[in-house]
Amino acid sequence: MFRIDPLSRQPVYEQLIDQMEKLVIAGILPPGTQLPSVRGLSVELSINPNTIQKAYSELDGKGIIYSVSGVGCFISPDAPALLKEHARGKLPQLGALATELVSAGVDEEEILAYIRDTLKERRK
Amino acid sequence: MFRIDPLSRQPVYEQLIDQMEKLVIAGILPPGTQLPSVRGLSVELSINPNTIQKAYSELDGKGIIYSVSGVGCFISPDAPALLKEHARGKLPQLGALATELVSAGVDEEEILAYIRDTLKERRK
Amino acid sequence: MFRIDPLSRQPVYEQLIDQMEKLVIAGILPPGTQLPSVRGLSVELSINPNTIQKAYSELDGKGIIYSVSGVGCFISPDAPALLKEHARGKLPQLGALATELVSAGVDEEEILAYIRDTLKERRK
Amino acid sequence: MFRIDPLSRQPVYEQLIDQMEKLVIAGILPPGTQLPSVRGLSVELSINPNTIQKAYSELDGKGIIYSVSGVGCFISPDAPALLKEHARGKLPQLGALATELVSAGVDEEEILAYIRDTLKERRK
DNA sequence: GTGGTCTAGACCACT
DNA sequence: GTGGTCTAGACCACG
Numbered sequence: 001m002f003r004i005d006p007l008s009r010q011p012v013y014e015q016l017i018d019q020m021e022k023l024v025i026a027g028i029l030p031p032g033t034q035l036p037s038v039r040g041l042s043v044e045l046s047i048n049p050n051t052i053q054k055a056y057s058e059l060d061g062k063g064i065i066y067s068v069s070g071v072g073c074f075i076s077p078d079a080p081a082l083l084k085e086h087a088r089g090k091l092p093q094l095g096a097l098a099t100e101l102v103s104a105g106v107d108e109e110e111i112l113a114y115i116r117d118t119l120k121e122r123r124k
Numbered sequence: 125m126f127r128i129d130p131l132s133r134q135p136v137y138e139q140l141i142d143q144m145e146k147l148v149i150a151g152i153l154p155p156g157t158q159l160p161s162v163r164g165l166s167v168e169l170s171i172n173p174n175t176i177q178k179a180y181s182e183l184d185g186k187g188i189i190y191s192v193s194g195v196g197c198f199i200s201p202d203a204p205a206l207l208k209e210h211a212r213g214k215l216p217q218l219g220a221l222a223t224e225l226v227s228a229g230v231d232e233e234e235i236l237a238y239i240r241d242t243l244k245e246r247r248k
Numbered sequence: 249m250f251r252i253d254p255l256s257r258q259p260v261y262e263q264l265i266d267q268m269e270k271l272v273i274a275g276i277l278p279p280g281t282q283l284p285s286v287r288g289l290s291v292e293l294s295i296n297p298n299t300i301q302k303a304y305s306e307l308d309g310k311g312i313i314y315s316v317s318g319v320g321c322f323i324s325p326d327a328p329a330l331l332k333e334h335a336r337g338k339l340p341q342l343g344a345l346a347t348e349l350v351s352a353g354v355d356e357e358e359i360l361a362y363i364r365d366t367l368k369e370r371r372k
Numbered sequence: 373m374f375r376i377d378p379l380s381r382q383p384v385y386e387q388l389i390d391q392m393e394k395l396v397i398a399g400i401l402p403p404g405t406q407l408p409s410v411r412g413l414s415v416e417l418s419i420n421p422n423t424i425q426k427a428y429s430e431l432d433g434k435g436i437i438y439s440v441s442g443v444g445c446f447i448s449p450d451a452p453a454l455l456k457e458h459a460r461g462k463l464p465q466l467g468a469l470a471t472e473l474v475s476a477g478v479d480e481e482e483i484l485a486y487i488r489d490t491l492k493e494r495r496k
Numbered sequence: 497g498t499g500g501t502c503t504a505g506a507c508c509a510c511t
Numbered sequence: 512g513t514g515g516t517c518t519a520g521a522c523c524a525c526g
Contacts, residue, residue: 039512039513048502048504050503050504053514053516054501054502067513067515068254068510069259069515070509070512072513072514073513073514084229084230087224087230090224091238094221094239095238095242096242097214097217097218098218101211101214102243103146103150104207104208104210105208112236114219115239116236118223119223122223122226136525136526137525172526175526178526259511261511299510302510331476334476335475336478342470342473342483344490345462347490349466351394352458352459353459354456354459359463359466359487360484360487360488362467363484367471367474378517409498410499411497419517421519422517422518425499425501439498439500440498440526442497442498442499443497
């Protein structure tokens with residue numbers, strides 16, 4: 001369910017958070033779904049339980065999941081809304097990247113065409 | 125010439141590299157230009173000389189600059205070509221970001237319009 | 249009779265205790281009243297019997313209720329007195345909270361007015 | 373500077389957070405102040421560095437402090453405003469406590485008088 | 497030196 | 512069994 005690259009510069013717990021958020025956005029983890037237990041996931045991914053805990057704890061802090069002590073962790077009802085809200089905030093990041101490419105001599109139309117193609121590919 | 129934000133999550137030496145590369149791409153630092161000395165830049169930016177050194181040696185490793193012992197560092201003749209090559213490699217990154225936004229419910233047309241506007245703004 | 253929020257950070261058994269105590273203070277559960285059986289309450293609230301048991305035994309330890317083997321649990325004659333005694337002990341806690349708010353810049357009069365309003369609301 | 377009670381039910385890292393916030397509100401730690409280092413504080417309080425780290429990390433997440441890797445942690449410029457904003461949100465908590473006391477038979481005037489006295493004491 | 501991440505292993509409270 | 516906290520000790524990147 002999760003794929004971790006321990007060699008990545010990105011911390012393991014952040015990889016977990018990112019993947020969890022993508023699964024929620026994709027609707028694969030709808031609100032109310034119970035997440036794998038801290039210990040269970042830790043053996044499955046051969047990662048220390050504390051690292052899983054840290055990821056879950058941050059997601060809890062963001063309101064993406066809620067955890068009931070002694071029971072388990074669950075996707076929060078507000079999770080999809082929160083994440084969609086947050087996504088729109090990444091538009092400037094995209095604009096900056098595009099600007100950087102154009103400055104480097106990549107043609108504007110090429111960029112737009114590339115994005116269109118990528119998204120078309122996605123729809124299949 | 126350089127603006128460093130010591131509070132940024134991005135390491136100072138990476139900020140130096142990024143800005144140097146942008147200046148080269150913009151043609152402000154054409155090939156052959158001599159760079160400020162490590163010591164000089166360190167006092168100007170009030171940054172540890174080791175940090176400047178690290179940025180310079182990474183740029184050297186990439187072939188963006190070359191250093192002549194006892195004389196100084198200079199922009200490499202291949203620098204613009206190298207950087208433009210490298211920029212095109214970032215297209216997939218842009219596609220991934222766009223895909224992420226669309227998955228989160230941002231409209232495709234909104235994304236393309238945003239990029240067009242950003243680039244139009246840039247041309248002014 | 250009881251409302252349990254399993255998502256609350258407060259343990260379920262403590263929620264039970266608090267609500268039981270409030271019912272006693274309010275006079276809804278006068279001394280001598282028999283409490284619901286552990287098993288009965290557990291199915292009614294869909295809660296683990298152990299959790300009910302823990303709440304009852306803590307209340308027993310405080311002297312709020314007493315349990316007669318094979319018969320059931322009952323509100324102790326001293327319960328109202330005990331609880332009122334205990335309530336007065338919370339005054340310092342209230343003072344500390346008020347002090348904290350004032351330190352944070354909340355106006356003293358605003359605090360007193362808020363309390364007056366809250367209590368007036370209660371009397372309705 | 374900090375007093376930790378390892379026997380308290382409240383986690384050590386939360387005790388640290390609370391005390392830090394109170395010091396900021398009291399103006400003892402104005403914005404820009406550098407906090408004790410993770411390791412330094414850990415030996416001073418004879419607490420594991422990870423626990424200090426967790427406290428700092430949560431304060432960073434809230435925006436109360438910001439941490440510069442390799443340099444240190446500092447009180448954020450927005451810290452006082454953030455905390456004062458948050459404090460006003462505790463008014464309902466105070467109202468609930470007062471209601472509980474009144475239900476238990478404590479006189480309303482006694483409560484108000486107690487608060488007034490506590491605050492008067494504070495001003496000295 | 498600094499903050500940040502990770503592992504290993506332990507203990508606790510709750511259900 | 513669950514999540515949560517804590518300790519001990521290690522390693523990394525940064526300045």
